[in-house]
Amino acid sequence: MPKAEYRVPEFTLEQRADVALQMLVPLSDRKWGQVTELARRYSVSRALLYKMQDRVREAIVDALLPRDAGLPAQNVAFLPMLTGSVRDIRLGLNLILSVARSVGCISETLTAGEQAVAHNPGLTVPLPVLGEADEIFQERNPCLTLVDGRSFLVLSLTPAESRDGTTWGVTYLDLVERGIQFHDLACDGGTGLRAGVRETELVIPLRPDLFHILRDVHRLTRRLEGAAYKVIENAERARRADLEARGLIRRRGRRLKVKVPLPQAEVEEAKAIEVFDNWCWLLGEVRLALEPITPAHGIVSVAETKATVETAVGLLKELNHPDIMAFADDLQEKIPELLAPLEWLEQQLMPMLTDLDADAQAFIIWTWQHRQALNLEIDTDIPEDLRSVVRTAWNILGLFHRSSSLAESLHSWLRSYLQIHRGMPKWLLPLLQLFWNHHKFERGRRADSSPLELAGVADALSLAAVLDQLFCPSLSAQPA
Numbered sequence: 001m002p003k004a005e006y007r008v009p010e011f012t013l014e015q016r017a018d019v020a021l022q023m024l025v026p027l028s029d030r031k032w033g034q035v036t037e038l039a040r041r042y043s044v045s046r047a048l049l050y051k052m053q054d055r056v057r058e059a060i061v062d063a064l065l066p067r068d069a070g071l072p073a074q075n076v077a078f079l080p081m082l083t084g085s086v087r088d089i090r091l092g093l094n095l096i097l098s099v100a101r102s103v104g105c106i107s108e109t110l111t112a113g114e115q116a117v118a119h120n121p122g123l124t125v126p127l128p129v130l131g132e133a134d135e136i137f138q139e140r141n142p143c144l145t146l147v148d149g150r151s152f153l154v155l156s157l158t159p160a161e162s163r164d165g166t167t168w169g170v171t172y173l174d175l176v177e178r179g180i181q182f183h184d185l186a187c188d189g190g191t192g193l194r195a196g197v198r199e200t201e202l203v204i205p206l207r208p209d210l211f212h213i214l215r216d217v218h219r220l221t222r223r224l225e226g227a228a229y230k231v232i233e234n235a236e237r238a239r240r241a242d243l244e245a246r247g248l249i250r251r252r253g254r255r256l257k258v259k260v261p262l263p264q265a266e267v268e269e270a271k272a273i274e275v276f277d278n279w280c281w282l283l284g285e286v287r288l289a290l291e292p293i294t295p296a297h298g299i300v301s302v303a304e305t306k307a308t309v310e311t312a313v314g315l316l317k318e319l320n321h322p323d324i325m326a327f328a329d330d331l332q333e334k335i336p337e338l339l340a341p342l343e344w345l346e347q348q349l350m351p352m353l354t355d356l357d358a359d360a361q362a363f364i365i366w367t368w369q370h371r372q373a374l375n376l377e378i379d380t381d382i383p384e385d386l387r388s389v390v391r392t393a394w395n396i397l398g399l400f401h402r403s404s405s406l407a408e409s410l411h412s413w414l415r416s417y418l419q420i421h422r423g424m425p426k427w428l429l430p431l432l433q434l435f436w437n438h439h440k441f442e443r444g445r446r447a448d449s450s451p452l453e454l455a456g457v458a459d460a461l462s463l464a465a466v467l468d469q470l471f472c473p474s475l476s477a478q479p480a
Contacts, residue, residue, distance in 0.1 A: 113427020165195025
């Protein structure tokens, strides 16, 4: 008697899914004889079909049941104890993902960092990069970071023994030799960042980092505000003490003690309020003058900006406050560098916009400012006679750059990894750079694109594909 075959090789997964969906149709809506027809078509029993119906219904109900959010409490309690060692990675995989891996397997996988070291230098970018240079430290050891301000591509993430001009100069030269073209380089006041450009004699326009300047401004604003509130409190206390001494108000307990007499307190109060108000006003004028686009959607005049900033610097010094005077001196030294990107923008745009009327110029600038919110496309949303000018103007405006805030944002992402590993292992930073450059952003104006794609790299590999090359080179080499 032939042996019964309990498996039907012709009954594929797609067919099973289609049958299960048909079996879930309510009996009142199902045509007569459908189950018998399905059993005949796929050479299976009716009992198997009803069994599939019950299992699919149970799976759907189980998937829709409410569950506790997040990881189990015991797993969360163990997470702070994991330091990133091979054995802790093994323990974490077991606790969180219920995946068992040997120490040897994990150790071999970590060698992907060495492969990333060889992979990252092959990175080439066809578009000029808006360089952002900065340093991050872990246990007093510097890491040199270079990011493209256009695409958020990590160009260099290198642990170094020093952060002097020579070390940075070698980093710049390596990138230039790899074909990286710098449109400009924004950095803070770090001496090594700028000295590296000078020592290598590279023609890279330097931009002062507006991000750090504004951060220092906010810190000084908070100090001035705190000092103003303190003298206001002293003056208010002196007023209450004066009223109490004259018998106009009564209070329990001892009489109020004042730090300074009322006349002096009122003078200090008026001076502190005046200094703070004038500081905020002048700072607002400087910030508005440095904007590349005016409120009327025009390109700012560099001559007017220079005059405004110089006037504001002079008035800041007249406030006769030591911290404000120090800031004004520093701002005065940076005026040429602050004006440099505005001068470049004016030189590039004005010859092109001169032949257009004021309304057309404002329209081009306005569309640039709102292109993402309105999802504008030049070929469909812009009048045909302006498309060529708009395309060129948008490209020029996209190259306006004067901040290293993206490098700072990358550092905030790196910090947790450096703290977990309590240092910078040789394999860690190259692997993080590889991951960052190939991952797709989940939200924001860069959503659904990787840094490599935004940088103009054709046929950029996905993160999964590049990881397959590192971990399973034999599989990735097979034809699709």
